[in-house]
Structure formats: structure tokens, C-alpha cells
Amino acid sequence: MSIHINDLTHSLQSFRLGPINLAIEGDYFVLIGPTGSGKSTLLRLIAGAFFPKSGAILIDGVDVTRAPPERRNLSFVPQDYALFSIMSVRSNIEFGLKARGIPRREREKRISYITDRLGISNLLEREPNTLSGGERQKVALARALAPNPRILLLDEPLSMLDSNSRMEFVELLKSIHREYDLTVIHVTHDFEEAYALADKVGVIMNGQLRYVGDKESLFNSPPDIDVARFIGYRNNVVDGRIVGLDGVLFIRPEWIEIGSSGSLRGTVTNVIDSLTGFYVEVAINGNKLVSLTRSRPDLGAEVGVKILKYNVLPRIERGRS
Amino acid sequence: MRDASFKTLIILGLALVAFYLFPIFVLVKVASLSVFHALREPSFLQAIEVTIIMATAASIISVAFGIPLGYFMARYDFRGKYVLDALLDVPIMIPHIVVGIMIVLAFASSYGVGPLLSRLGISFIDTLWGAVAAVTYLSSTYTVRTIETAIRMINPDMELTARTLGATKSYVLMHLIIPYIRRSIANGAMLSWSRSVSEAGALFIIAYYVFLGRSTIVPASIYIYESYIGIGLTNAAMYSAALILVIFVIFIIYKAVIGISDVHSHK
Numbered sequence: 001m002s003i004h005i006n007d008l009t010h011s012l013q014s015f016r017l018g019p020i021n022l023a024i025e026g027d028y029f030v031l032i033g034p035t036g037s038g039k040s041t042l043l044r045l046i047a048g049a050f051f052p053k054s055g056a057i058l059i060d061g062v063d064v065t066r067a068p069p070e071r072r073n074l075s076f077v078p079q080d081y082a083l084f085s086i087m088s089v090r091s092n093i094e095f096g097l098k099a100r101g102i103p104r105r106e107r108e109k110r111i112s113y114i115t116d117r118l119g120i121s122n123l124l125e126r127e128p129n130t131l132s133g134g135e136r137q138k139v140a141l142a143r144a145l146a147p148n149p150r151i152l153l154l155d156e157p158l159s160m161l162d163s164n165s166r167m168e169f170v171e172l173l174k175s176i177h178r179e180y181d182l183t184v185i186h187v188t189h190d191f192e193e194a195y196a197l198a199d200k201v202g203v204i205m206n207g208q209l210r211y212v213g214d215k216e217s218l219f220n221s222p223p224d225i226d227v228a229r230f231i232g233y234r235n236n237v238v239d240g241r242i243v244g245l246d247g248v249l250f251i252r253p254e255w256i257e258i259g260s261s262g263s264l265r266g267t268v269t270n271v272i273d274s275l276t277g278f279y280v281e282v283a284i285n286g287n288k289l290v291s292l293t294r295s296r297p298d299l300g301a302e303v304g305v306k307i308l309k310y311n312v313l314p315r316i317e318r319g320r321s
Numbered sequence: 322m323r324d325a326s327f328k329t330l331i332i333l334g335l336a337l338v339a340f341y342l343f344p345i346f347v348l349v350k351v352a353s354l355s356v357f358h359a360l361r362e363p364s365f366l367q368a369i370e371v372t373i374i375m376a377t378a379a380s381i382i383s384v385a386f387g388i389p390l391g392y393f394m395a396r397y398d399f400r401g402k403y404v405l406d407a408l409l410d411v412p413i414m415i416p417h418i419v420v421g422i423m424i425v426l427a428f429a430s431s432y433g434v435g436p437l438l439s440r441l442g443i444s445f446i447d448t449l450w451g452a453v454a455a456v457t458y459l460s461s462t463y464t465v466r467t468i469e470t471a472i473r474m475i476n477p478d479m480e481l482t483a484r485t486l487g488a489t490k491s492y493v494l495m496h497l498i499i500p501y502i503r504r505s506i507a508n509g510a511m512l513s514w515s516r517s518v519s520e521a522g523a524l525f526i527i528a529y530y531v532f533l534g535r536s537t538i539v540p541a542s543i544y545i546y547e548s549y550i551g552i553g554l555t556n557a558a559m560y561s562a563a564l565i566l567v568i569f570v571i572f573i574i575y576k577a578v579i580g581i582s583d584v585h586s587h588k
Contacts (some may be wrong), residue, residue: 047481047483068484069484070486070489077482078476078479078481080481082476084497095483095486095497096488096494099486099492147486147487
């Protein structure tokens with residue numbers, strides 16, 4: 001199932017989206033962007049919540065730009081899951097099947113299959129308000145999958161879960177994507193979530209798609225300074241003159257080594273503990289670099305800094321979001 | 322806020338409650354057991370009957386037309402929406418006597434569609450048609466606004482989710498929105514009903530008497546007015562207390578029905 005978005009524009013009060021051009025071919029596509037960047041607006045345009053000002057949305061070559069949501073063969077899961085609190089879990093999952101006029105026997109079969117698959121068969125007679133966050137998420141997913149959509153639109157689906165449930169859901173979403181042969185568009189502002197799930201990543205800022213491509217390229221060689229700054233505050237976006245180069249450098253924390261030796265000398269100004277090591281902030285001639293290290297240096301210590309790798313960013317800065 | 326100031330605010334609030342209750346207390350005291358005498362008076366029972374029919378009809382009409390209008394106002398934005406929004410409140414701003422005059426002009430005179438309705442055998446003067454039209458005009462805004470507010474409280478994402486699952490707009494309205502706001506619909510209907518029962522001004526003009534079958538019946542509020550003018554204050558108090566008792570009983574029944582339906586819907 002393919003989605004093609006051509007020259008799509010939209011405006012909501014003072015916010016302008018687009019023009020957006022995007023092609024997604026059966027991928028797990030993760031759209032990341034800061035709050036207010038337009039990622040949820042783009043998702044809702046694809047869902048059919050409202051029609052764009054101009055441009056076209058094609059699903060499998062069919063122009064659905066002005067088609068109502070129920071004719072797009074997709075399912076949408078909003079951030080808060082929007083479970084129907086006046087109905088049982090069973091009725092929630094059955095809702096789309098009933099609306100499509102699917103006979104009762106087939107409805108029962110599908111409900112049984114999807115609830116077994118997601119491990120929520122025991123919740124069928126419960127009310128949504130009595131469920132935990134993870135259970136609610138699974139019910140929302142079951143409800144979205146029951147009508148057999150070809151496209152799944154997920155708006156920050158993991159944002160309301162605790163960290164253990166998030167990891168479980170990352171695995172679940174990956175397997176659902178494969179098993180159902182779905183095209184997924186997953187909106188988030190979490191880079192780790194994006195990195196864990198995406199076949200392909202898009203970065204949207206100020207209503208403009210600033211990057212579309214594979215995740216490795218994005219996280220190792222971002223296309224411009226704004227995107228580099230956005231994809232992780234611990235990433236280093238610094239003046240190239242620090243190593244005698246003209247331009248702006250992008251350096252990941254793990255590309256910087258701290259020790260007694262090194263061509264640069266600096267002072268440790270901050271150390272932040274993390275599960276993967278220590279993020280060490282070093283001041284060098286007015287610049288600050290963040291390094292990921294295994295040992296914890298003392299605050300104020302004079303250290304040697306060795307930059308193992310860097311990428312030079314284009315000079316064009318299109319304004320911070 | 323200092324405690325003394327807060328106490329003053331509470332006293333002001335309670336003063337308003339006392340202002341509501343004191344006239345009722347005096348009315349009940351004056352009417353006393355004569356209420357039951359009023360409730361055995363056939364002409365008064367007929368007046369209550371025609372009033373309940375009129376108010377119930379207005380209430381049903383308000384809900385039937387109010388749901389689509391409330392949904393439209395809650396969910397759609399368009400140029401000049403504020404004009405329509407203001408127009409919806411016009412019926413509750415116009416003096417009721419004037420509404421009566423307007424209904425006569427519009428539906429019972431040659432200035433409006435009176436001749437056309439006449440050819441269809443429909444008369445608005447001193448009939449249930451006219452009475453229902455007048456009270457619906459005056460009371461349906463309450464229903465529309467209650468429903469509109471309830472729909473605004475529903476997250477639009479829930480509707481979008483339902484639509485992407487395969488439901489059409491009308492399916493979502495019938496199977497999701499209406500069940501969600503059923504309590505607000507009932508409240509809106511009850512507001513419209515209560516407002517209609519208490520109407521007198523517009524009925525003075527269009528339906529002072531209501532011809533129902535072979536009977537000529539006056540609506541309850543006009544019955545009480547006639548009692549006040551013709552006999553006196555204590556006589557009017559007797560019928561007023563009786564009307565309040567009937568409304569109170571109906572209100573209790575409404576609350577019980579709503580309560581029971583809520584319990585069932587959560588099972």
C-alpha cells in the first residue's frame with residue numbers, strides 16, 4: 001500500500017503547513033518534529049479530518065484528497081486512544097465492523113483473533129475507564145486493526161505509557177507491521193522511539209518536511225543545523241574552527257573521547273549520569289562539547305579531548321523552531 | 322482571600338437561595354391542603370393536561386431539531402457563524418407577548434403563511450398548533466445550547482477515529498455522539514419542557530383558549546391568571562401550589578428515570 005503526497009498545503013489560523021511532498025511505500029514511516037511543527041496536522045490531513053488548501057493525497061494511486069475518512073481504508077489511533085467510554089471493550093473493537101455492515105459471525109471471528117493476538121481476550125467485557133494505560137493502548141490497537149485497514153496512522157502512540165510498556169509496544173508495533181503487511185505512519189517527538197521503529201524517517205519543522213530518508217543518515221549526518229539541533233540536545237553542533245575547519249560540525253557524543261591526551265584541552269563543566277555512561281560537558285575556548293564516556297571525570301578537571309569523527313553541516317540555517 | 326470576605330460571599334449566595342425559597346414557602350403555607358382540592362377540580366386538571374401535552378410536544382420538537390443544529394454549531398466553522406450564533410439566542414431575548422404577535426403574523430395572518438395553512442386545514446389561533454409553536458419558539462434555544470455544549474465537550478479525535486474505522490458521519494452521530502450526550506439531551510429537553518409549562522405571555526396572544534376535541538381549555542398558567550383576576554390571591558395560590566406540585570412530581574420521575582438509565586448504561 002503506497003501513500004503519495006503531492007504539493008500539499010494547509011493553513012490553520014496563522015500556522016502554514018507545506019508544501020509537503022512525500023512518498024511512503026509499505027514502510028514503517030516515523031514522522032518526528034517538535035511540538036507545533038505540523039506533524040499531527042499532516043497525520044489528520046491523511047486521515048481525512050479536514051481537506052487541504054491545495055495539493056493531493058493518493059493512496060495506492062487513487063486520489064483521496066477529498067474523500068471522507070471512511071473511504072480511505074486506514075485506521076487512526078490518536079494520542080489519548082479515544083476509546084469509547086460508553087461501551088465495553090468488545091463493543092469498541094466491534095464498532096468499525098458493525099459500521100461496515102460485517103455479519104455477526106465474521107465480527108466474532110475477527111474480535112476473537114485480534115484479542116487473542118494482542119493478549120486482551122480477558123478484557124472484552126470490561127469498560128475502558130477501568131483499564132491500565134497499556135491495556136487501553138492494546139484495545140485501541142485492536143479496534144484499529146479489526147476492520148483490516150491497509151494503513152495505520154499513529155499519533156504519539158507511546159507517549160502515555162511507562163518505560164517498560166513502551167519497550168513492549170515497540171516490539172508489538174514492529175511485529176504488527178510485518179504480520180498485517182501494513183503501511184504505518186507514526187508521529188512522535190521521541191528520537192529513540194523513531195530510531196527503534198522506523199524503516200524510514202521524516203523530520204518536520206515549522207510546517208516543512210526538512211528530511212525524509214533512512215534513520216542512520218539522519219542521526220549520523222543530519223541535513224542542516226536546525227535538524228541537527230532538534231534530533232538530540234546532547235548532539236554537538238559547533239563552529240568548525242574548533243578543529244581548524246570552515247563550517248559547522250555535527251558531532252555525536254560517542255564520537256568524542258576524553259582522557260589525558262588529545263589535540264584539544266578543555267575543562268569539565270557538567271556531568272550527567274545515564275544508563276549508557278556519563279554525558280560530560282567540556283568547555284573549550286568558549287565552545288561546549290558533550291562527550292559520552294564510561295568513567296566519571298571530576299567537575300573542573302582539565303582534560304584532553306579527541307574528536308574521532310564529525311560531519312560538516314551546510315551553512316544554511318532556516319530559522320529555529 | 323481573607324476568611325471574613327469569603328464568609329460574606331457565602332452569605333450573599335445563601336441570600337439568593339433564600340430569595341428563591343421564601344416565596345415557595347409562603348405559597349405552600351397559604352395554599353396548604355387546598356392543593357388537593359385544586360387537583361380534584363376537572364377544569365384545572367384539563368388545564369394541566371393541555372399544558373403537559375403542549376410542553377411535551379415542544380420538548381420533542383426541540384430535541385429532534387436541536388440535535389442536528391447543536392451538532393452543526395459545535396462542529397462547523399464558517400464565515401459569519403457568529404451571526405447565526407447570535408440569531409439562536411434571539412427567541413429568548415424577545416418579550417413573550419411579542420413572540421405571540423409574531424407567531425400570529427407568521428402563521429395565522431395573510432402577512433405570513435396563514436392562508437396556506439388554512440387551505441391545509443391548520444389553524445394556529447386557539448389551537449395546540451399555535452400553543453406548541455409559541456412555546457417551541459421560546460424554549461428550544463435552551464435545548465440547542467445544552468446539546469451544542471455537550472458536543473463541544475467530545476474530543477473531535479474520537480469522531481475522526483470512528484470515521485476511519487468505517488463509520489459515516491450519520492452513523493457516528495446516531496451510534497456514538499447521541500449515546501454520549503444522552504444525559505445532556507434529556508436535560509435540554511427538560512429545560513425546554515419546564516420553560517414551556519411556565520409560559521403565559523405568548524399564549525395570551527395566540528392560544529388563550531385551546532380547542533381540544535369538543536372542549537375549550539385554558540393552559541395552566543392562564544388558568545391561574547384568571548383565578549387571580551376573577552377570584553383573588555388565595556384562590557390563585559391554591560392552583561399555583563398545585564401546578565408546582567405536579568411539576569415537582571414530574572421532575573422527580575425524570576430524575577429517577579435518568580438515574581436508572583445511567584445505572585443500566587454502566588452495567
